[in-house]
Amino acid sequence: MKLVTYNLNGVRARLPRLVEYLQEERPDAVCLQEIKCADEAFPIADVRAAGYDGVWHGQKGFNGVAILTPADRPPVLRRQGLPGDPDDTHSRYIEAEVGDVVLASIYLPNGNPVGTEKFAYKLAWMERLRAHAETLLAEERAVVLAGDWNVIPTDHPDDVFSARAMAHDALMQPESRAAFRRILHGGWTDAIRARYPDGPVYTFWDYTAGCWQRDAGFRIDHLLLSPHAADRLLDAGIDKAHRGREKASDHAPTWVSLD
């Protein structure tokens, strides 16, 4: 089964790209981030016309996550929102059963600028995610944490076009990376890096400064696999060509294939 994470940067602005992705790739599930619409504004009719169904957790103007699957196998909602802070108003987490897999769509806070409450929110959110990930591992099932993690794991050019250019970004800070590693070390497999131990595997290219044209990207969209899911890993990759299309998102769809 092909499971995808795709930060759309606006589901309505990106609807033609989403529909053609569903129709061309026929994935078994797509985790969306940054749908940027209220629940009632989610274009579910267009998604259904493409043969898919879904669950979503929207927010007017910002954030927002969803999980789409073929209409004959709809996702079964398990959770909207991350536990640990009832006052958190951001729509950044949704979790559903997709076949025999527990699948989460994650939109981790960006955290810029460093040193502000936004960065503190990022780190606090990551600690909440770590705690929840631990409870998921305790189920001893195939679990996939898929999303825009907003963390560049290393300074290596395989992860980032220029560590120097990005050095002061929240995506690169030691605290962000430590929090990411703390989750990984609980027992998760970074599927893209497992499949491609060497070589650049960027998932994001900024709209500005010709970043796409000069391949100045970085790797922030990750699929973390529980041990049961990792045992079933067949392949993983990035549908990079979709980033080059007209009116594309700044992220490329990133995926795993599980037995």
Next chain:
DNA sequence: ATGCCTCGCACAGCGAGA
């Protein structure tokens, strides 16, 4: 050091993204 580009909101530029 800043803007580059794009979104949503709302209908003019601005906050936010990364």
